[in-house]
Amino acid sequence: MNEKSQDVDIRHIANLARLNLNDGEISRYETDINAILSYAEQLSKVDLSDVSPTAHAASITNVIRSDEERGSMTRSELLDNAPDVLDDELIKVPVVIRHGSEGPA
Amino acid sequence: MSAAQKFVNKIDSGTIHEASDALETGQISSLELCQNLIGRHDDIDGKINGFLSLDTSQILEDANASDARRKNGKQLSRYDGIPIAIKDNLSVKGQTCGCASKILEGFISPYNATVINNLQKNGVICFGRTNMDEFAMGSTTEFSAYKKTSNPWDINRVPGGSSGGSAAVVSSGQALAALGSDTGGSIRQPASFCGVVGLKPTYGRVSRYGLVAFASSLDQIGPITRDVKDAAILLELISGRDELDSTSLPNSDFNHHEVGNDFDVSSLRIGIPKEFLEIDGLSSEVNDAFEKSISVFRSRGCDIVDVKLPSIAYAVSSYYIIATAEASSNLSRFDGIRYGNRIDRTSDLLDIYLDTRENGFGEEVKRRILLGTYVLSSGYYDAYYLRAQKIRTLIRDDFNNAFNNCDLILSPVSPVSAYPFGSVSDPLQMYLSDIYTIPVNLVGNCAISVPASFDGDGMPIGIQLIGNSMDEIRLLQAAHWFEFANEMEKNDEV
Amino acid sequence: MKFDVVIGLEVHVQIRTNTKMFCGCSNRYGAEPNTLVCPVCMGYPGVLPVPNKEGIRNTLLAGLMCECKIALYSKFDRKSYFYPDMPKNYQISQYDLPFCEDGKLVISGKGLSQELIATKTIGITRIHLEEDVAKSTHFKQYSGIDFNRAGVPLMEVVSEPDMTTPDEAYAYLTALKQIMQYADISDCDMEKGQMRCDVNISVKPSGSPTLNAKTEVKNLNSFKAIHKSLHYEIERQSDVLESKGHLVQQTRGWNDDIGETYIMRTKEDAADYRYFPEPDLMPIEISSDYLEELKKEVPETPGQRCARFIQEFSIPEYDASVLTSDKACADYFEQCIRFGSNPKKTSNWIMVELLRELSQSNKTFDKCPISPKDFAELILLITDNTINGKIAKTVFNDMFSSRKSASVIIDEKGLKQVTDTKEILEFVKRAIENNPIPVQQLKEGKASALNFLVGQVMKFSKGKANPQLASEMIKKESS
Incomplete structure (x- = not known):
């Protein structure tokens, strides 16, 4: 196994992905993922310096829509699926203060 | 024997086009058709476990409504009243849409997938929700959170995956046809394992709106059917540009009548990539079936040409990086906040995330989320994700070059035929077995798996035809021809 | 440090x-x-x-x-x-x-x-x-x-x-x-x-x-x-x-x-x-x-508009920058001008009166009770001496609270400026009679005395007399 794949810190990755893992799972996933990544090390041997990346299977551009309303669903439709609800109006979660302004980080 | 009885007797091998003819001529009603399929389901699905749920009262209600329409001459199409089984990752308004995962337990979808709208516009009835690998991640359907589906040809073997439930219910006569989804072979491989036809359309031909995403740039919905003609019919029903899917292609309507019988196979150039024959783990029986299929084409005057797909060697690496990266992001929405199952032990937000996702996701899903999160994480993007995308470019170039020299590419579907439960436990081994199917998803082309032969244990083996982007007509013509010619060949042998 | x-x-x-x-x-x-x-x-x-x-x-x-x-x-x-x-x-x-x-x-x-x-x-x-x-x-x-x-x-x-x-x-x-x-x-x-x-x-x-x-x-x-x-x-x-x-x-x-x-x-x-x-x-x-098309849709920036106001309407730079700092204000100003009102007067009245009233009543231009058309009319009535500046302020306040037009208010309250020299002469005579000391001072060349006498005339006329006219007539009558 080479250096790069040994770097895998499953605990850190699991935290990023918001997955709780027990010790057994951590060591199992560590083994699996290291094996997969060391197989994928084959990619580092290909000269890709002049190759552009492909993000999509189709090569179309500018797929946009006009600014017209399409309607919304009812609040009850939304809240019926919600695990916890406040005053029949809001979706309830434990209190959290965003690390940042009211809005995107 | 009544005409209806005649059709019912062959219902476990009947097709959409036969049932449609029988409905149009009044030989059978939609109610009879559905009742018989439900009866078949009640008899055998306890052994097959292909369905996760089958709302019989809703189905019979829909069938009655269809019969009433037809009686009044108001049928929505010639397929009004035809029941089609639906994979559990396709959204049907008012139904559960669980992706065979515990995390979506109790979730009722408030909207229809575009393919479901398209089917219902034509009077087609949604016939049950089929089992799958959780979130379509797997090749055996063993990763369903609910049950293991058996291969109807041998109930101790896997049906393939991830659309294993769809393939098994079609193969076992519980449904005339089914919809599946294919991200790296999830329609074609189970079709091959279960001896039915599986079509992965060109990326963008069928709207993905309402398909719960596994890997957005690779996913495509497609039919699993008993013959190629049905695959063409179902493709016609579900295809077309959709304004709700930004990746939907213009001019993607399909007309199955264009797959006619007047096809001149001798004008066809079939490409054989030698790289595909050098795959480790290609079983001799699959190899034999493949060689035999080549000879079927060759014997009818087809040009068989060598094509090169040199970058295929990197396809599995590239695919599993891209697919898991996209999946890790697509599945982050399942957090127990807005819908689905929430586990709240401590009234702490972080714990809700951790506990809900720990309990809600199964082993394989977690593995892929971890891998995908890793390859996107700070410091690793360039080494993995970006490289994988560049390999994707090379593979696309390979296919473009190949299609300059041939019309269709012929290959195995899977290196092996259906195997017993539990026989593949190493994830990397499992991923490597997708080598024949995943390049097609990376490139976005269309491909079909058609039954070709059987292995020594009597398990079916399919072959794969790969077409160029949007070349479904030629793909289905050739597949249709092969289906017929191969049958003749078998009869000749007998 | x-x-x-x-x-x-x-x-x-x-x-x-x-x-x-x-x-x-x-x-x-x-x-x-x-x-x-x-x-x-x-x-x-x-x-x-x-x-x-x-x-x-x-x-x-x-x-x-x-x-x-x-x-x-x-x-x-x-x-x-x-x-x-x-x-x-x-x-x-x-x-x-x-x-x-x-x-x-x-x-x-x-x-x-x-x-x-x-x-x-x-x-x-x-x-x-x-x-x-x-x-x-x-x-x-x-x-x-x-x-x-x-x-x-x-x-x-x-x-x-x-x-x-x-x-x-x-x-x-x-x-x-x-x-x-x-x-x-x-x-x-x-x-x-x-x-x-x-x-x-x-x-x-x-x-x-x-x-x-x-x-x-x-x-x-x-x-x-x-x-x-x-x-x-x-x-x-x-x-x-x-x-x-x-x-x-x-x-x-x-x-x-x-x-x-x-x-x-x-x-x-x-x-x-x-x-x-x-x-x-x-x-x-x-x-x-597309980019070229879009460029045509790009509106004036505040800076460009400010420069244009200075050039086109000959108003001071300070006025232009105040007016253009809020797009709605600049729009309001331009609409008034389109109804024919004098740019400098309009600018003064917007900056001094309108902005103050809006801010005191916590309103923005889209909720302004006076339409640009009515505002322009007010300015026109000032410029053509129908009302004098002092009356105009009363009319303005009335317009702001009642939403009525200036001409309606002037008619209802009879605020039209008196330019009839006969009528003003009456007031002038009264002012001279009642105030001998200032008249004397005026004769001695004291400017403030004139202001006082004009003020008296304005008082008698309930503010409606044309002050310029009054001033000239006082000078004439007292000499």
């Missing part, structure tokens, strides 16, 4: 469109909670985004207003982090190929401290387009989330660290807000969350070549709070440096109640957003044709 200050701003601006950025839900403020939602903006399983053309158009327009380079090839990316106000736990944003880059904004005028700042060009690093998140309301034990705002088109404007004082930051925000209003992109009402700002600030000893670690301050919801937080941070960071301390990169919040920033996180626990190209959205290519 003296210090240099480096300030950069990241401003989020909601774009005013009919619908959200990636779905067909209405983009509207103030609706009942969780009523403007659909499977797409709620991140339900299986849904897909489709970009709103107007969101993109407005972002490009903002870029052109700020003289940015417009990307001919652009794309959307996913930015991942878990938070309950973000339905998908990733935000559709733009990472390495934003729509607009490398622009600039000129600032001038006064800062919040009312001190004049030197005209200066602030660089705009980039403007990118993303989707807004939901609104959380926090209670003691739990939070409630309203998703109406989730998915609203949101522009992020990132400045270069070109500002050196809180006043400059204030002027930059003012200029940016003007641009957004001029291009009809956003109302930028901070109270409604239509404009939100994070600041980056670092302090170093004067002349020191090395920059210190910067601090990012979030949670700033008014221009005043931004200004105050910058002052606070300059002082805090200077104190650290003076006491030989070490500044570390950190993110701080702003507590408006006590007027202090507080630490939220340091660089060590910085988020890993795992950006990657949004696979559900196709790239956007801007053709040169």
